[in-house]
Amino acid sequence: MxxxxxxxxxxxxxxxxxxxxxxxxxxxxxxxxxxxxxxxxxxxxxxxxxxxxxxxxxxxxxxxxxxxxxxxxxxxxxxxxxxxxxxxxxxxxxxxxxxxxxxxxxxGDFAELAILRLGLSGQRREVAEATRWLDPADRQVLSLWWLEAAGELTRGDVATALGLSRAHTGVRVQRVKGQLDVCRQVVRALGARDECAALGALTEEWDGTPGPLWRKRIARHVRGCGRCGRSAADLLPVDGLLAGTGLVAVxxxxxxxxxxxxxxxxxxxxxxxxxxxxxxxxxxxxxxxxxxxxxxxxxxxxxx
Missing domain, CATH: 1.10.1740.10 (RNA polymerase sigma factor, region 2, helix turn helix motif)
Structure with missing residues (x-):
C-alpha cells in the first residue's frame, strides 16, 4: 500500500x-x-x-x-x-x-462518477453500483478501505481516520466487505430479474431507489431462490477488483x-x-x- x-x-x-x-x-x-x-x-x-x-x-x-x-x-x-x-x-x-x-x-452520485471517470465495466461496475445500497456508516468505512485496496492509503491511515486500532479496523472492514458482497448479489439479481418472476413480483412496487429495506427484502429473496442465487455464484473477491483502480478525477x-x-x-x-x-x-x-x-x-x- x-x-x-x-x-x-x-x-x-x-x-x-x-x-x-x-x-x-x-x-x-x-x-x-x-x-x-x-x-x-x-x-x-x-x-x-x-x-x-x-x-x-x-x-x-x-x-x-x-x-x-x-x-x-x-x-x-x-x-x-x-x-x-x-x-x-x-x-x-x-x-x-x-x-x-x-x-x-x-x-450524479459517486457510483456513477466512478463508473464514468474510471471506465468501470463488468464486475468492477457492479461493485460501484453496489455501494449505493450500503448504509451511511458503512459507506464511510468503504470510502477509506476502497482507497486502501486501490493502493492510495495504508491500513494505518485507515485506522487513524476511523480512530480505531488496527485490529478493530480490520473487523470493521471485514464487516463492510461482507455487506458489500450482499449488495453485489442484490445488484446482480436485479440485473436479471426479468428471468425470475418471483423477484419481479417482489419489486413491482419498488421505486428504483436503493435503500436498506429493499436491500434486506431482495437479499432475503436471493438466499432462498436457486435461480437468483446462481446468478451471483461467479462474483470475484472485491479486493482484487479494486486493486489499482486509481482515483476518480476531481x-x-x-x-x-x-x-x-x-x-x-x-x-x-x-x-x-x-x-x-x-x-x-x-x-x-x-x-x-x-x-x-x-x-x-x-x-x-x-x-x-
Whole structure:
C-alpha cells in the first residue's frame, strides 16, 4: 500500500514553515485524495465540494499542530472523515435526509462518477453500483478501505481516520466487505430479474431507489431462490477488483476552482456564502484552535 514519499514529507514541512508556494502545491497534490474520500463517503451529495474545501482549510490552518510531517496523509484523511461525520450530524437534525435534493441538486452520485471517470465495466461496475445500497456508516468505512485496496492509503491511515486500532479496523472492514458482497448479489439479481418472476413480483412496487429495506427484502429473496442465487455464484473477491483502480478525477467545480492552484488566498476568495473570505481568514489565523477537544483531527495531530 502507498506510503507518503520523502518528497511529500518535505513539501509538508515547507508548507508548515509558511512557504506560500509549498502550501499551494500541497493543496493541489492532495485535493484528489480528499475529494475521493469525501465524495464516496457522502455518495456524491451536493455538499461534497463544501466539505472538501472545509477539510483543506482546516488542514492548512492546523499545520502547526502536526508534529511529524511524515504523518500528514493520515492526519488529513482523519480531518476529512471528521468533516464527513459533522455533515451527517447536521443532516440528521434536518427534516429531510441527506440524499434528498433539499440542499440543491447533486451532479450524479459517486457510483456513477466512478463508473464514468474510471471506465468501470463488468464486475468492477457492479461493485460501484453496489455501494449505493450500503448504509451511511458503512459507506464511510468503504470510502477509506476502497482507497486502501486501490493502493492510495495504508491500513494505518485507515485506522487513524476511523480512530480505531488496527485490529478493530480490520473487523470493521471485514464487516463492510461482507455487506458489500450482499449488495453485489442484490445488484446482480436485479440485473436479471426479468428471468425470475418471483423477484419481479417482489419489486413491482419498488421505486428504483436503493435503500436498506429493499436491500434486506431482495437479499432475503436471493438466499432462498436457486435461480437468483446462481446468478451471483461467479462474483470475484472485491479486493482484487479494486486493486489499482486509481482515483476518480476531481470534477470541474473543484479542479478549476481558484484554490486548486493558488493556495490560501484563493481559498478565501473561493469560500461559499456561509464561509466567506473574512470567515476563512479568521479560520486560518486561528491555527490549532479550530480543532475542538475530542475531535478526530485534534487527536490525530496530537498522536502524530
Amino acid at each position: 502507498r506510503e507518503q514519499s520523502t518528497d511529500e514529507t518535505a513539501l509538508v514541512a515547507a508548507a508548515r514553515r509558511g512557504d506560500p508556494a509549498a502550501r499551494d502545491r500541497l493543496v493541489s497534490a492532495y485535493l484528489p485524495l480528499v475529494y475521493n474520500v469525501v465524495g464516496r463517503a457522502l455518495n456524491g451529495h451536493a455538499d461534497v465540494d463544501d466539505v472538501v474545501q472545509d477539510t483543506l482549510l482546516r488542514a492548512l490552518s492546523g499545520l502547526d499542530g502536526l508534529r511529524d510531517p511524515a504523518r500528514f496523509r493520515a492526519w488529513l484523511v482523519a480531518i476529512a472523515m471528521n468533516q464527513v461525520r459533522r455533515r451527517w450530524s447536521v443532516a440528521q437534525r434536518r427534516p429531510l435526509p441527506l440524499d434528498t435534493a433539499a440542499d440543491g441538486p447533486a451532479q 470534477p470541474l467545480s473543484l479542479h478549476s476552482a481558484p484554490f486548486a492552484g493558488h493556495g490560501t488566498a484563493a481559498l478565501a476568495a473561493h469560500g461559499s456564502a456561509a464561509h466567506g473570505a473574512a470567515a476563512v481568514h479568521r479560520v486560518l489565523d486561528a491555527g490549532r484552535r479550530v480543532f475542538r477537544p475530542g475531535t478526530a483531527a485534534k487527536a490525530t495531530a496530537a498522536g502524530a
